[in-house]
Structures are given as structure tokens and as C-alpha cells.
Amino acid sequence: EAKETFAGKKFLITAGPTYENIDPVRFIGNHSSGKMGFDLAKEAAKRGAKVILISGPSSQKIDNKNITLHKITSAKEMFDEVFKYYDSADVAIMSAAVADYTPKVKATEKIKKNENELTIELVKNKDILRTMGEQKKNQFLVGFALETQNEEENAKVKLVKKNLDLIVLNSLRDEGAGFANETNKVKFFTPTEEQSFSLKSKEEVAKDILNFIEEKL
Ligand code: PMT
Secondary structure (H helix, E strand, C coil): CCCCCCCCCEEEEEECECCEEEECCEEECCCCCCHHHHHHHHHHHHCCCEEEEEECCCCCCCCCCCEEEEECCCHHHHHHHHHHHCCCCCEEEECCECCCEEECCCCCCCCCCCCCCCCCCEEECCCHHHHHHHCCCCCEEEEEEEECCCHHHHHHHHHHHCCCCEEEEEECCCCCCCCCCCEECEEEECCCCEEECCCEEHHHHHHHHHHHHHHHC
């Protein structure tokens, strides 16, 4: 039995991909399964936290009455849902893979196959995490960085730009890391520290992240 080290604490955790509709049958998405975020939610709940888990489309299941699951589809919906709970959170962990861009126009009817080329215009989504950083009061704010090159440099830029207390880097260049795997390999950066971990199950990675947060609260 885990000690209830987070009793009385409220966690806001995001998980999974977002889907950006192109028309009623098609969307732009990504490979996130939601596992990393669900494992974080489960481990925080085990340690006594009340968890609001906001997830995009995922087949992951929750297993603890301390977790309330809010399902959303698009980045816009995730943004709106997050800011209903952010003010009252003690800890926020953004492990969702949020779409950076969304189709400018969502066609109301199925797009027909006519021309040889089809152009879909995309517009930038608001950055949820960056907005959270701007509005941060006493929350301990954790972001993820999913990179394929210049990993550490990019993660450190995100840490500062988004005003985070901790960023968890995972690189798709590391075998077994990132999405769709049962495992992950991460590195932590805070404004003053860094710490590397070996490849482990996402359950174990969730424990490492929450142990680190436990020390800082
Ligand atoms: O779900 P799994 O299959 O288990 O995979 C886990 C994971 C690989 C998705 C996860 O470990 C992970 O890395 N999540 C973040 C993926 C991502 O979108 O990273 P990013 O570097 O593009 O974004 C940086 C941070 O900004 C993230 O915390 C992201 O949630 C946040 N963000 C990004 C864009 C946006 N519009 N709003 C955001 O809040």
C-alpha cells in the first residue's frame, strides 16, 4: 500500500492525443495512446491525490475513485476544460500530445475526391501549457517535451518559455521511448537541475516523476 503522501492535494493531468477535424469523417491526430498520462493519474491517486484527468481519445481505463476522467476531442476543447480546473490545482502535469495546428475550416460535408491535389489550410492552436505558465500562481507546473532532434536544447527552451517548474524530456531517437510503447526513457530539467533515467515501464516513469514532485512540494 502506497503512503498517502499527496492527501489533500489536487492534481490536474492531461493525457492522450487531440483530434482536429477536417470534415465529418477525417481528422488530424497523432500516435499518443494516453498511457503515460493515465499512469501518472493512477500513481497520484494511489498516493492520495484528487485527480482531474483530461484526456483525448484513448482506450486507457481508470481504476481509482480519486480520479475523475473528462474526455475531450480537440485542442480547443482541452484548453477550455483545463482552465475550468487550473486555478484550484496544486500540481498540473501536461502529458497530452496536443495538436499545434488545426484546419482553418472544418468542412460540414465529407470532402469529395475530385482534384489531384487538395490543400488544407491550418491555423495555430493556442498553447495550453504556455498559457498556464503565464497564469501560474502557486501551482507546480510540469510539461513534457517530445523531441526528435536537438532534444535537450529544445526542452530547456520550453522550460523557460512556458514558465515551468519541471520539464520531462522524451526523445523518439531513444528506442522504446515516447508514444505507443509500454516503456519510456526520460530526462528531467528544472531551472537549476537535471536528472537522467534509464528505459523503464511507464508505471515506473510515473513513479519517478511523482517522487520528484513530492520532494519539491
Ligand atoms: O500517450 P503515450 O502513448 O503514453 O505517449 C506519451 C507521450 C509521448 C505523448 C508523452 O510522454 C509526451 O511526450 N507528451 C507531450 C507530447 C507533446 O506534444 O510534446 P511537445 O513537445 O509538442 O509539447 C510540449 C508541451 O506543451 C507538452 O507538455 C504539451 O502537452 C504542451 N502543449 C503543446 C501544444 C499545445 N497547443 N498546448 C500544449 O499545452
